[in-house]
Each structure stands twice: as structure tokens, then as C-alpha cells.
Amino acid sequence: MSARGVGMTATRYTFCRICEATCGLAVTVDNNRVQKIEPDREHVVSQGFVCVKGTHFDQVQNSPDRITAPMKRTSSGWQTISWDQAMTEIGERIKTLRQQHGADSIGHFVGSPAGANVLSPLFRNAFFKALGSRRFYGTPTTDTTNKFRVNEDMYGSPFRLAFPDVNHCHFLMVIGANPAVSGNTLYHLPRAKARMREIVKRGGRVVFINPRRIETAAAGEHYFIRPDTDVYFLAAFLNELIAAGQADLDRIDAYYKGFQSLRETVAGWDAERQAAVTGIPADTLRELVAAHGAASGAALYMATGVNQGRHGTLCFWLLEAINAVSGNLDARGGTLMGEGLFDMAREVNEAGDLLLAHERGDGFPTVVGNHPSGLLADDILGGDVRALIVEASNPFLACSNPGGRLERAFEKLDLLVCIDLFRNEVGNLAHYILPAPTWLERAEIPYALQSFAGNNPTPYMIYSDAVVEAPPEVRHEWWMFSRLARACDLRLFDSRAVTWLLGLNDRLVYHPWRWLRRLALTPERMLNGMLKKAGLPGRRTFMRDHPHGLLLGENRTGTFLGTERVLTDDGRVDLAPQAYVQAFAELVPAHYEEELAQRHSFKLIGKREIRRINTSSANVPRLVKEETNYCYLHPADARDLGLAEGGKVEVRSRHGCIRIPVRITDDMMPRTVAIPQCWGHARADGLSHAIRHAGVNSNLLAGDGMDNVERLSGMSHLSGIPVQISAVAD
Ligand SMILES: Nc1nc2c(c(=O)[nH]1)N[C@H]1C(S)=C(S)[C@@H](COP(=O)(O)OP(=O)(O)OC[C@H]3O[C@@H](n4cnc5c(=O)[nH]c(N)nc54)[C@H](O)[C@@H]3O)O[C@H]1N2
């Protein structure tokens, strides 16, 4: 919005928003064009660490495939239209659908890149609240709603998010995460491998529990676990820990409730019983329990590999219970409840229930506002969903899409609007595509959960202006929702005056006359307001005095338990929410018997790759050179199947079937195969590079519908899927 650096080469400091590591970057800009992206060696936390995705983002930024004006799909193909036409037509359709089918028939679907956008959700939520719809979907139910659900039930808010005090702990167990590749999730940890090595250097241990010997494993020790069996491992870990006298009974008396019920739940799950299905020997588990108990500061952490199993909620409950019962929650070197710029958890609770769990009426909840993405096809086909605004997502590749069912459902929508940088696969079916700015074209502070919920082992703040100006017809997402509210005659933020002012503002903020733009409430001004509200320096001071970030002082301990920050009704942490105790009793013993019976059959897991970020980097020539993804399997399995490197397999689940070449590696646990997800761009004619490096969509093998969605959190079952593998001729 403000013109900067036009006509000269300049270096601008900013931070990457591709993954939660949010590494500091130095961007060379010439004539409003990004020339080069390099690490910011002076960034207060990332200290010069970056990965290839960050430094190659110029190829997204400058891609000739980008959408730079609103597009409408017509019988004669894609047409460029004006914003006024787009907003008026979409507004009219929304008004009609609302009249005919109710507001709840109009929803949104939000993807992972939107998580780095602090302003969009404010206006998106305001738009849907004004519309009267709670029909929200998105990829949170593919990565992490189980954690939000547990936080809500144990601590009283989805946004009370404990994270390991990595700077001080002496025992860190990482289950189902690969931070060196993923950049970590739900806590801020750039330079993950180096920081884990520091734990070992100070005499501690870092333990990885994973069906694949992951890239991060070199920073510590690694143990194979059979996919989707973590619940038995964690139950036994907790039971053995209690049996070994390592429960901190004083803390339990003072701050927790439900210990007795928790103890009864895991009674009988000993090291031997779990070993039979997890593959982790009983002695190993007992030795890990002892080391955990002896460490001065211990933390267990889990992420998507476990979240996406059939017991994500139960696993995270047991994991948090281990951290709590062992006396490590809110203690140095254990897990911390960060203090953000303001108390996001409390404010969300006080603001009402939009982001709190509620029942859908079919036995499934919404969590942090999200309906299960695994039920979306059913919801569309059943007539509950008629219109969707998809923001920053590619659900056909990212979500369970058994045999292509999700696509067939989307074809039935009366209105599909995509807000994206490109025309991706879902965009192909859209009625309208609205062009959004890249993160280099947005002013920003780091992710809401880092900034506001404080899930940051080394608290700091950074502010960045937009590094380059977006093409003239590109609009920020917050603006689209504000403008669309006007087109739908909606009253935003429950206020006629605010609605009027925002209506004026959305006319000013992109006005061709610069002096009028100066009067507008710009994103820069909104973010400046947030910084000041938190008692921090304003935007200009940040850019002048703290371009590499500002350290905010160490996290404190003893700030959570026994304080008003525990948001449950009675101020105690609930170690045994009734729904979990019941679900454990109903499901875990029965699934254990299934696991025992099928312990020699194949299971499928995903694999994140350093050169790819979900589906978003598929169109970057310097990152994507391979023409396909591969199915990774163990040499013994390859031998059994008669396969050589590069040979092809058919992978078949109850839900679908794909063919894919193999790579053989003893990094895999036998009887586990890994296929990198978010490939399968064969029909992406809006992505000129991706379509020539299409690969195979492994989520055609994932099931949807009630049987494949976890009941407590709405998470899709995307990891540990039972499959059959056979060699096929090329
Ligand atoms: N390079 C890269 N970085 C990314 C992304 C990307 O696509 N590429 N995506 C970003 C996103 S959206 C997210 S949510 C984060 C996720 O960040 P992480 O949670 O760290 O994700 P993954 O790297 O997929 O790690 C999951 C791990 O779980 C293991 N696993 C699979 N099934 C099981 C199981 O049943 N039990 C156990 N114990 N382990 C299991 C897998 O082998 C894998 O190593 O990463 C983000 N960062």
C-alpha cells in the first residue's frame, strides 16, 4: 500500500511465513521485484537458520502463473472481472442462498497458509458471525484439533497450549513429529535440530518415537513404533511412571482433579502389553520411564503423526497427563504455558463460543469452530452445505478424498469461491477465484498462537511491513471479507457505526489517489494498534530499532497452576475428562485386539519433505525436480514383494487404490510404508510446473465419513491407514 523502494535495490528484513519456524529473512528488492531471499543472520531467534523453501519463495512471488485479478468461470472459460462485479455477484448469490437454505448452508474452508495471516481471521469471523453461519471447515481437522479439544477440557481453553521448555529440559521425547523438516508445530522452534543437540550437550536425552528413522533423529535416539499404536505406548508409559512412584502427589493434590480415574484408566497397561503391538520392547519403555523420572526437567511432545491416528485425542490427553502428573507442567525444563501479548485464551472464552467446542447434532463436535473436514463430502451431498469460500487451501489433495469423492461433492456446490495465489485443483471447480497477496506483500507479526498465545520457548516479537507491493488488482483477505459484508448488507462487529466506517475504509484503502489511501485504516495501522495494546513499541519503532526482532525475556514458571490462568470452572486441571475415560474404555481394548491380529500387515503413513510445503510449493521449479513422489519401504518388505528400487507398487486401502514407484530404505520400520502427501497435480492446469511433476495423491486412500473421523475432535484418520501392497508391472 505505501510505496517503498520503487526504482532502487534495497535489502529488507522480514520473516518467512511458510511454516511456523518463521525464520528471519533478508530480501533483496529491486524496482518492487524480489531478486533474492537470504537468511537474516541477526534474527534474534533463528540466527541465520533458514531452509530451501524460504530462500526459493521468490519463485512463488514472481510466478507467471499467479492470479492477479478476480476471475469468473463462464461457459466460454475463465474471464477476468472487476472487484465490484465479483463482490456484487458473490454477494447476491450468498443472499439468495441464505434466504433459501439458511445461513448455515454457507461456509468457509480455510487452509494452513491462512494460519500465518493475523488479520484475515478477524474479518472472516466477523463476516460469518454477521451472516449467522457457523459452518467452518478447514485443514485444522487434518493436523491438530485433537490438541485444541484436550486443552479445552483439561485447562479450560483450546488456546492454553503447553510446550516443552527446550532451553532447559534434560529429557525431551518427540512422538510423531519431525521438526528438522517440518519446522515444528504449535510451538516456535527454528533451528530445531541444533537446539535439540544442545539438550544432549548439557547431559540430557532427546528421544524420537517414530515409524521412520527421521531426519531429526540424528539429534538424539530413535525408536521405531508401529503406526497408530501410540495410545498403548502412552498408556503404559503413564501406568509404569505411576507404578515407579514418579507421580508428584503434592502437586496433584494441590492443582489437579481426576487422578484416581486417570490411574484406573491406565491400570493394566504395562510395558509388556504395549510391546506386543507397538514394537517398543518392554525394557526400553521402562528404561525411558526411569530416565524421564530422573531428569531435571522432562517434556513429552507429540504432533501430526499421532494426531492423525485413530486416537489423537486420547493420545494427547495421556501425553499431557504424563507431563502434568510427573510434576513437569509449569516447571523449569518441563512444559510451559506461555504468556502471549495478551491473554488470548481468556479473551476467546469471554467473547463467546464461536471458537469453543459445540455439538453438530450427529455425535461429532466442532473444535475451534471447525466441523470435521472428513464429513464435508457428506455435508455437501446431504444438502447441508451449498456454498463455500475456500481460503488458502487445496482440500482434494490435502484431505481424505476416498477415490475422488470430495471432488465429486464439490461439483455439487451452488457457489464455490477460492481465495488463492493460484488456480489450484479446487480452483478449477470454483465459480470465482479471488487473488490474494503473498506474505511478502503483507504487513505481519508472527502467527497468532506465537504472538498471542505465547507458545514460544524464547519469547520475542517482530514486525514486518510488506516487502513489496502486490499487483494492483490483488486484495488482502481481510479486505475481501469487509467488502463482501457490504455486498451482503451485513452489519459487522454488531455495530452500525463500525460497519459504516469499514464500508468507507474498504473504499479508501485501495483508492487510486494516494492522499485518500493515507486516511484509511491500513493493515499496518491495525497491527500497530495490536503492538501498542500489548505495551510494545509501535510499528515504526520496531522497523527502525528492532528489524531482527525484539527478545521479550525468558518464560516464567509457576505462572499457571493454582492461578486464574487455569480456565476450568473450579480452577483445577482436569486429568480425567469423562468423555475421554469413556472413549478409552470403549475403544482402546477393542482396537488393541485388532492391532494384535493384524500386526504383520502393512500400514501407510505420510512423509513431509524439506523441499515441499503441503501443496503450496509444487509449482516451484527450483524446489520440485522429481516428477513424482515415491512409496518408501523397508528392504525386507521389498524382498518379500519382489521389488527393486524404482519398481512400481499398487497400494490399496478400503477406500481407494493408487500406483506409485518405490524407494527402498532401512529408515522405514518393516510393514510400514510412507508416501509423501499433497502430491497428485495431474489436473492442475493452473500450475504449469506442478502439472508436469504431478505425482500421486495418497489421500485417495484415506477414508471419510463417520467411520474415519475421530469422534472427540473431528480429526481425519490420515496416518496408520491399513493397506495392501503388491508389485505391479510398470
Ligand atoms: N517441509 C515441510 N514442512 C512443513 C510442512 C510440509 O508439508 N513440508 N507442513 C507444515 C504443516 S501444515 C504442519 S501441520 C507441520 C507438521 O509438523 P510435524 O508434526 O513435525 O509433521 P511431520 O513431519 O509430518 O511429522 C509427523 C511424523 O510422524 C510420524 N508418524 C506417522 N504416523 C505415526 C504414528 O502413528 N506414530 C508416531 N509416533 N509417529 C508417526 C511420521 O513418520 C513423521 O515423521 O509441518 C509444517 N511444516
Ligand SMILES: Nc1nc2c(c(=O)[nH]1)N[C@H]1C(S)=C(S)[C@@H](COP(=O)(O)OP(=O)(O)OC[C@H]3O[C@@H](n4cnc5c(=O)[nH]c(N)nc54)[C@H](O)[C@@H]3O)O[C@H]1N2
Ligand atoms: N496424508 C496426509 N495428508 C495430509 C497431511 C499429512 O500429514 N498426511 N497433512 C495435513 C496438514 S497438517 C495440512 S495443514 C494440510 C495442508 O493443506 P492446505 O491447508 O490445503 O495447505 P496448502 O496445500 O499449503 O495450501 C493450499 C493453497 O494455499 C495457497 N496459498 C499459499 N499462500 C497463500 C496466502 O498467503 N494466501 C492465500 N489466500 N492463499 C495462499 C496455495 O497457493 C495453495 O493453493 O494437508 C493435510 N494433509
Ligand code: SF4
Ligand atoms: S524453516 Fe519454515 S520458516 Fe524457516 S525458511 Fe524454511 S519454510 Fe521458512
Ligand SMILES: [Mo]
Ligand atoms: Mo498442518
